[in-house]
Amino acid sequence: MRVAAAGCYSINHPGEEAEIAAAAASLRALSPRIEITVFSQNTRQLSQLPGVRAVNRWNPFAVLYTLIKSDLVFSCGGNSLKDTEGLGNLLSHLLTIYTARLIGKPVVCYAQGVGPLNSYWGRRLVRFVGDRLDLITVRNQASKDKLLKIGVERPPIVVTADPVFSLNPAQFDKEVGHSLMAQIRTAASVEEDAPPFELIARTEEGKIAISVPVDTAGTGEEEGEAKGEKKPLLGVVLQELEGDCEYKRAIASAADKLVREGWEILLLPFKYPADIQICQEVSWIMQEPSLQYREKPTLEQLFCLFGEVDLLLGMRLPALIMASLMRKPCIGVAINEKIDKFLEITEQPKAVNLEDLDADNLYELITSTYKDKKEIATHIDQVLIQLRQQSWESAGLTLSFLYSRFPHKRLDATRTAGWGERHKAGRTIHR
Incomplete structure (x- = not known):
């Protein structure tokens, strides 16, 4: 099963690297045989992440080939749907998503961050493309409110959490x-x-x-x-x-x-x-x-x-x-x-x-x-439980939508994945 991740991963930013690493880990835990391709300018750095391969986002032939071969395209990244630095990155991101829709690929927003959208054309472009998506999950209520305010009404919009919260701090x-x-x-x-x-x-x-x-x-x-x-x-x-x-x-x-x-x-x-x-x-x-x-x-x-x-x-x-x-105030x-x-x-x-x-x-x-750091850390623990559950919900909803469109993909994944991989994924989900 092949998934293409469209996001503005063109700059050297550890926050964006953490997002895509967490999203890839969540999806692979639920479906161990999944292949994830990210459109980025820093292809060498992102290719070092486990279970991720990268394609140059400025190579139209490589991007189009990846979209054609993919079963699902998801829009991700906290900096993808904003126009504070101009319409260049926003237009490039939305063009990739719209191209996927034109060639018949299902498109899902994966724990997307939305805004700020200060320009008239920025809001119009997001509304035009957003209404043609199949499912939207956003990382906070403010992002959902922005989408509703600019007129995105057709796809269901679900509030989850930032993908980073699906990571386990004990792994570091x-x-x-x-x-x-x-x-x-x-x-x-x-x-x-x-x-x-x-x-x-x-x-x-x-x-x-x-x-x-x-x-x-x-x-x-x-x-x-x-x-x-x-x-x-x-x-x-x-x-x-x-x-x-x-x-x-x-x-x-x-x-x-x-x-x-x-x-x-x-x-x-x-x-x-x-x-x-x-x-x-x-x-x-x-x-x-x-x-x-x-x-x-x-x-x-x-x-x-x-x-x-x-x-x-x-x-x-x-x-x-x-x-x-990491439980730090x-x-x-x-x-x-x-x-x-x-x-x-x-x-x-x-x-x-x-x-x-x-x-x-x-x-x-x-x-x-x-x-008050001990009390604050204890309270952060309680909040993280809910945020971690919501973050995993993004991966679950994305794969559930894909399997509803292509039931045979789920059967193929179950058959091709060995018992050890399924058992390992189950332990990861349990943790």
């Missing part, structure tokens, strides 16, 4: 996270090029090493290390915003206060290499030392690093989703309504508006959230 090795953090701390100490008891001060112009021995006799640092006490670790995922630098100063100032109280600050480049520069800038603004991960993290490494932090301060929605999956900086909606769905602390971002208020929010 904790030792990988421990090893990465050890490497990051070692690299930071080597970069400072200073003895263990030398203070490092930072200014906007650069770093200044102050050779002042630190008296740890009365600070309790040696005693804390002897007892094996772990410093609180705040993960920070930032995003460059044009024409605005005040939020960098506010975050750096709040981070300095935390470091002086014994915290560690980890600046993570979620989108590589775009986030490297802003992480470096915040590090320069800070007067206290911070940890940075300067290499390109793999998807597994990102999940493992999110598992190491105590809290995550994030400006990117996929990072907040991945950290929540999140503090969002609301640069768009999606971050507000996600934190509201998971019932986590309300996001800080970018316009109201203040160092003192941010510091208070971080410390209060840390005090």
Whole structure:
């Protein structure tokens, strides 16, 4: 059974990689013999995902051949149905879907994110193509409301959840996270090029090493290390915003206060290499030392690093989703309504508006959230149960629709799949 996944996977973004990896894993767990082909510009990277092959989305002959050979085409991705960056990607995505309909292929939206749709033509195009789909599953109520508002009425619209929530956090090795953090701390100490008891001060112009021995006799640092006490670790995922630098100063100032109280600050480049520069800038603004991960993290490494932090301060929605999956409380900086909606769905602390971002208020929010982190993590566990069920519902509805159209596909899959594969899939679903 062949399935083609049409989504805007043209940029190097771990959030999109996590989405397609989770969707492929869910579909293969329910139907082990399924073949999934993704239209992407980064064919080499996506082809490394288990059970996924990639085709260049800008090669019309390869795309058309894949559509003809497929039994089902599904539209996916949180960034596919929006026009904030122009109509180019939206038009390309909808053209692929409409071509599949013209050649008689069933098309399903798989846990689709919808919006923002700010332009008149963007809304018209989505309505035109949306009414010709067979089934639509969306990842939140806001996406369904947008589709209904622009006039999509014919196909059934079901609210499920983001595909990432179908992943099992236990599959990510904790030792990988421990090893990465050890490497990051070692690299930071080597970069400072200073003895263990030398203070490092930072200014906007650069770093200044102050050779002042630190008296740890009365600070309790040696005693804390002897007892094996772990410093609180705040993960920070930032995003460059044009024409605005005040939020960098506010975050750096709040981070300095935390470091002086014994915290560690980890600046993570979620989108590589775009986030490297802003992480470096915040590090320069800070007067206290911070940890940075300067290499390109793999998807597994990102999940493992999110598992190491105590809290995550994030400006990117996929990072907040991945950290929540790892049971970590999140503090969002609301640069768009999606971050507000996600934190509201998971019932986590309300996001800080970018316009109201203040160092003192941010510091208070971080410390209060840390005090309640156990209660928040317990509550996230309860919310994740429902989100995981809804996420699996996307895969179940997609395959149920396909089998209703082609009953022989289900029989063929049952016959060709060995007992071991069916048993393995059953255990995966049970977990």
